[in-house]
Amino acid sequence: MSDNSKFTKRQFIKRAGLVTAGGVSASTLAAPYVRAQSPIRWRLQTYAGPALAEHVVKPAIDAFNTAANGEMVIELFTADQLVPQGELFRAVQRGTIDACQSDDDSMASPVDVSVFGAYFPFASRYGLDVPVLWNWYGLKEIWEEAYGEIEGVTWLSAGAWDPCNFVTTKPIRSVDDLNGLRVFTFPTGGRFLTRFGVVPVTLPWEDIEVAIQTGEIDGVAWCGATEAYTVGWADVTQYYLTNNINGAWAGSFFANTDRWNELPEHLKTLFNMAMDSSHYYRQHWYWWGEAHYRTTGGKLELTTIPEAEWKRVEDEALVFWDEVAQESERSARVVEILKNYAETMRNAGAPYRYT
Template sequence: MLKRRQILKGAAISSLAIGTPMIARAQAQHDWKLVTSVPKGLPGPGVSAQRWADRITQMTDGEIKVTLYGVGELVPPFGTQEAVESGTAQAYHGSGSWFSGRDIAHAFFTGVPFGLTFDEMHAWMYYGGGQELLNEFTNPRGLQIFIGGGSGMQTFGWFKNEIKGLSDLQGLNFRAAGLGGQVLSKLGMNAVSIPPSDIFSALQSGTLDGAEWVGPANDLAFGFQNVAKYMYTPTFVDVYGGIEFGVNLAAWEALSDAQRTIVEAASEAEANRSSADTLHANLQAFERFKADDSLTIAELPADIWDALRAASKEVMDDVAATSDFHGRLTEAYYAYAEQCSGYKARYDAAFTAERQPYFG
């Protein structure tokens, strides 16, 4: 009997020892707050942020639990990146253009004048050295950032009055962010950066004469067609229109190799999924705009395009001269864009031009 009790006691101790690592693993769960500058559920970026959070939570079986906080719920609209750097939140979802006031290099990973489209951007980031440049720029600030998808070619802007030429832009109060805002300022516009949630009311009240946001789907969701009747497309700057996921570097390094692989995979999947989602939504929204007889949908006049190219080169020369890193970043980015441009002129643009007559 004594021997049996000793055996049972030893088994209980062994069981406790075996169970201890399991308890430790349960206590090592990572609770992440994900902050964004857009409303929850907003078509495109709002849906994308929630999907990223849900997928990481599900794929890690809750080992990384990601909870989404919409615009203003936890931090100010444009304070998301700083909140992650400080550790107030563990991750953010937002446009690099919104953070370009902190450092203009952020804009390269969202959209710069006459830059990379979404498929070109993904190729540059994954295979052309873009991610390495992003890491060089942001890792020292305590951030690990991944691209999260692009809107594709955006709308240049919505205006209350017709734009017939360059002179019609003079003195207009226009919502624009990042490098695009700097270029438009050179054209005589008053570029104003305000949170997305404030754009409609500013247009409605007359505080703004015009605004850019994203593309047809998001513009429709915001109701711009109800307060501005002139829609000009395409843009010159947000041709990728990227969104990114930024993770606190300490929180990132606290993950296991397997968990980091899951976050990377989820980010890459979301970059593809959100880009496809936005294109599909834009196709449908644009059909609705075309059917609205009260709207004028037009391209920019030639003299504006000439002015945009000239002003963009001035702005980008200034950016390149900011520091050695900005110079290398500018050179690398536009070298890749030039290569893409030559390729697509021969392939994509030529095919698109020949495809259109197929439909009559």
């Protein structure tokens, strides 16, 4: 071995140190996204009370937290727990909370399309109508456009809940029985129902059961059978009107824009999947529950207004649609979509529409 090929112990250690340092530097520069020392933390408030939240959102949030594997944790809060429902939009906009699950209507979103959130009269017959309208008839793009004009809040995804039926302490067997009925309901639904003498009442969600028991209100026009049984309202009412003013509540997820934009793409994707999971769970849970509780619930007597008489309410809804269409160009576009969709469903016949 020549002198040039010999290494001293000192030279070997020196060269090994340089290689090791270089390796660390290279791996540091090439490292992918890794979990921060502290996880990203969000607070999300739902419109739903504790018993209902167990179904409409908690399974999806629990799954997200598990799949996020410590990179992000979402704390779930129920109706009015951090802020009143009517202040929910502003709370997300200010960053008081990071995200919410709600309809546009009851959380007072300052967009013209908020009137179509929750229960726009007779906009749908079944739960599947809502995702179809948003994903295949253009409502998704209209919602993105509307919320794109508002700073601080990003609309993320819409899905369906249950139908809107009357659950009351007094029987309803004709349209005239609606006159004078005091019910807890959504802003737009209440605005429409006043045409038939209904008196809409706004109260905190957790006060509804006591308000029914004390006679302050005669019931709710807020949900279907599934919710009435799940949250305990079936325990303090006696009657369930099978005619509904809408086949599915339309609600959405929203996030504070800065908080949303700060998320890495893989966590955005994961949250999108969690929202889809929530939408899917509700589709089958509500569809099961509406039939199950009507037939086996045992607590509520079912009443029905004859179809020919109920047509008065359906026809008045179309007048209401045209009035809302005059409120803005964008509202007119939504109403036109609803009319086209309804016509398509009627022309398609069963199982899309039976009447």
